Amino acid sequence: MKYFVKTYGCTFNEADTDRIIGLAEGVHERVQKEEDAEVIVLNTCSVKDATQQKILHEVSSTKKQLVVTGCLAQASPELIQKYNPNASVVGTFAHKRINEAISGEKIIDVSRSNVLPLFAQVDGLFSRIQINSGCASFCTFCSTKLARGNTKSYDAKELVYSIQKSVELGAKEIQLCSQDTGCYGQDLGYSLVDLLERIKEIPGDFRVRLGMLNPEHVLTLGEPLLGAFDQEKMFKFVHLPLQSGSDSVLKHMRRHYNVSEFKQAFFAFKNRFPEAMMATDVIVGYPTETDEDFRQTMNLIKELRFDVVNVSKFSPRPNTIAAKLPQLNNAVVKKRSAECSELCRKISLENNSKLVGKEFDVLLLEKGTKEGQLVGKSGFYKSFVLNSNAELGSWVKVKAVSAGVSFIGSTVSTLNFVG
Numbered sequence: 001m002k003y004f005v006k007t008y009g010c011t012f013n014e015a016d017t018d019r020i021i022g023l024a025e026g027v028h029e030r031v032q033k034e035e036d037a038e039v040i041v042l043n044t045c046s047v048k049d050a051t052q053q054k055i056l057h058e059v060s061s062t063k064k065q066l067v068v069t070g071c072l073a074q075a076s077p078e079l080i081q082k083y084n085p086n087a088s089v090v091g092t093f094a095h096k097r098i099n100e101a102i103s104g105e106k107i108i109d110v111s112r113s114n115v116l117p118l119f120a121q122v123d124g125l126f127s128r129i130q131i132n133s134g135c136a137s138f139c140t141f142c143s144t145k146l147a148r149g150n151t152k153s154y155d156a157k158e159l160v161y162s163i164q165k166s167v168e169l170g171a172k173e174i175q176l177c178s179q180d181t182g183c184y185g186q187d188l189g190y191s192l193v194d195l196l197e198r199i200k201e202i203p204g205d206f207r208v209r210l211g212m213l214n215p216e217h218v219l220t221l222g223e224p225l226l227g228a229f230d231q232e233k234m235f236k237f238v239h240l241p242l243q244s245g246s247d248s249v250l251k252h253m254r255r256h257y258n259v260s261e262f263k264q265a266f267f268a269f270k271n272r273f274p275e276a277m278m279a280t281d282v283i284v285g286y287p288t289e290t291d292e293d294f295r296q297t298m299n300l301i302k303e304l305r306f307d308v309v310n311v312s313k314f315s316p317r318p319n320t321i322a323a324k325l326p327q328l329n330n331a332v333v334k335k336r337s338a339e340c341s342e343l344c345r346k347i348s349l350e351n352n353s354k355l356v357g358k359e360f361d362v363l364l365l366e367k368g369t370k371e372g373q374l375v376g377k378s379g380f381y382k383s384f385v386l387n388s389n390a391e392l393g394s395w396v397k398v399k400a401v402s403a404g405v406s407f408i409g410s411t412v413s414t415l416n417f418v419g
Contacts, residue, residue, distance in 0.1 A: 002029045003067075003102050004037035008055060009045030011177040011211060013070055015128035017043050020069070020098050022119030027099045037064065039102050044070035046143040049315030059083045067101040069094075071147035076318050077110050092133075092147055112149060118158060120165035125365050125393055127166035128175045131159055131195065132187075135180040137214065140254050141283065143317035144179055151183045156195050160202060167204040172393050173235075173365055173377070174199075174208045181210055182217025193221055196228035207363060209381065212239045212281075215265035216256040226272050236276040237381035238269045243283050245300030246293035253286065253322075259300065266304055277381040279308035284340050285333030286314045287325035294336050301343060307351050307382075308406075309344035313337045345405050352382070352403035359399050359413055360384065364392050375407075383407045 003024065007017045020041065021030060031037050040062055044055050055072060059080055066087040068080045074091040081089065088101035091110035101107040121127065132153035138145065163174055178184060184192040192213075199208060210229075218225060218240070229236075240262070244250050247258045257265070269276055282297060301309065313333050316323035362376035362384045372387050376396070385407050390396050402409035 001038050001065075001102050001104070002031050002036060003039040003041055004031050004034045005041040005043060006034070006058075007043040007070075008051055009043075009047065009070065011128055011175055012130060012133075012179065013043055013045060014123075015130045015175075015177055016070065016092070016095070018121035018123070018128055019095055019116060019119050022121055023095060023098055024102060028102050039065045039067060039104075041067045041069065041098075041102065044068060044072035046071040046075050046147060046317060048312060049317070056083050059087060065104060067098070067107075069098070071144055074110050074147035075143050077108065079318075081108075118154060118162045120162045120169065122166055122169040122171045125170065125172040126175060127163070127169075127171035127173070128177055129159060129162055129166070130154065130178065131176050131181060131192075132178045132184045135178075135214075136183040136186060137180065137256060138254055140252065140321035141286065141314065141317065143320055146319055148179055151180075151187050153185050153188050155188065156185070156190065156198055159195060160198050163199060164202055164204075167202065167206050170393070172206050172363060174206055175211065176208060177211040180212060180214045180217070182213045182221070191221060192217070193224045193228045196225075196231075196234070200228070200231045200233060202233075206233065207235050207377070207379075208233050209235045209237050210239075212241060214256070215240050215242075215262045218265035218268055219257075219261060222268075226268060229269075230272065232379075235377065235381045236273045236379060237279070238273075238276050239279040240265055240269075241281040242297075242300070243281060244286065244289070244293065245282075245297035246289070249286055249289050249293050252288045259296075263304070273380070275380040277307045278304070279310070280306045281310045281312065282340060282344075283312050283314050284336040285328050287322060287327055289314075289328065289336075294340075298340065298343060301340070301347070305347050305351060306344070307348060309340075309348075311337060311341045311344060348405045349403060352405070352408055355382070355400045355408055356403055357400065359397055360410075361395055362386075362398050362410070363395055364388070364390055366392065384410045386410045386412060388412050 045051050060083040068087050069090040073089050077089045088107040093113045094109040134148040134150045360378045364374050364376040366375050368375050376384050396412050397414040398410035399413050400408045400410050
């Protein structure tokens with residue numbers, strides 16, 4: 001069968017799609033355009049209500065054979081069935097049945113099983129490697145926990161093999177992804193530090209981006225984590241989710257840290273790696289968030305000056321504790337979101353503007369949106385855009401000449417082919 005797969009959500013979901021493609025290879029034909037497909041596979045996300053509504057509209061309006069997988073399918077299969085009774089629902093633990101579903105068999109499987117097989121898939125110069133699924137937290141707002149469950153880690157030897165294979169297939173950026181990379185290995189008796197130390201020994205010219213890391217694990221893993229991070233192969237990119245700058249809101253969310261502890265984790269990285277790109281997530285409009293709580297969040301953002309902030313308006317997710325609370329007025333949530341987003345864009349632009357006039361070594365990873373344009377990453381994961389005929393996968397020395405909120409315009413100084 002000819003199938004088209006559409007993915008919503010995070011890098012982890014994209015890695016799930018890589019697995020689906022790997023499982024279907026040689027059995028079904030993947031096509032690049034939806035109109036050419038006999039079967040549509042939707043890999044869904046359940047984090048935000050706006051995304052969920054978009055997905056459900058697609059589920060209800062799709063006329064072709066439909067297979068729905070991903071977090072929304074796992075957490076709320078009844079919604080999928082309500083909007084399209086003919087759709088197959090293949091949960092996040094049931095990908096081994098994806099070929100049956102694409103073949104036309106009606107599958108409803110949201111059973112939970114062990115960790116699924118890894119596939120060394122390379123997308124351009126990128127390879128997404130799931131190191132564990134699930135997490136060790138029980139946040140009141142999170143539906144992903146309902147879909148992914150507790151921590152289930154892949155064996156370090158299997159991960160090293162998959163990374164080696166991806167590098168052999170041409171990957172230049174290895175993205176280690178998880179709902180929380182910090183709890184990797186807790187179920188196996190070792191830690192994220194052990195994995196990073198093993199990756200350091202893998203030969204080849206490639207870089208590693210570590211995915212979201214909850215701040216409590218930075219404090220638990222301590223200096224060994226910073227030491228493992230202090231290697232050339234690691235992009236100096238740190239994604240520490242804040243969620244709120246108010247201790248009372250963090251406590252109600254059941255986050256495992258307070259503001260003071262978050263700052264300890266933040267500065268552990270920032271003091272060791274001053275140029276590191278610091279990313280975070282913030283939820284505005286949580287049901288218990290007062291005007292003062294919001295002010296504290298804004299003040300903390302001003303103090304820490306993150307390079308990237310993913311600002312989300314709180315939306316109640318089905319079957320979560322926070323969904324049962326009295327909700328804030330939507331106009332208030334919308335206003336706070338706009339204020340926070342504006343502040344974060346302003347800080348990001350100011351941070352990037354400080355780099356103008358300086359030179360950086362950049363790994364070219366993909367084509368830009370315009371003809372002749374390339375996009376690369378520096379060692380601290382800033383995006384540099386340039387016009388060049390250099391080869392993708394090569395290193396170039398560039399001079400930053402302009403700045404945007406999410407990128408830095410640059411010109412080539414020297415070609416430094418490595419590898």
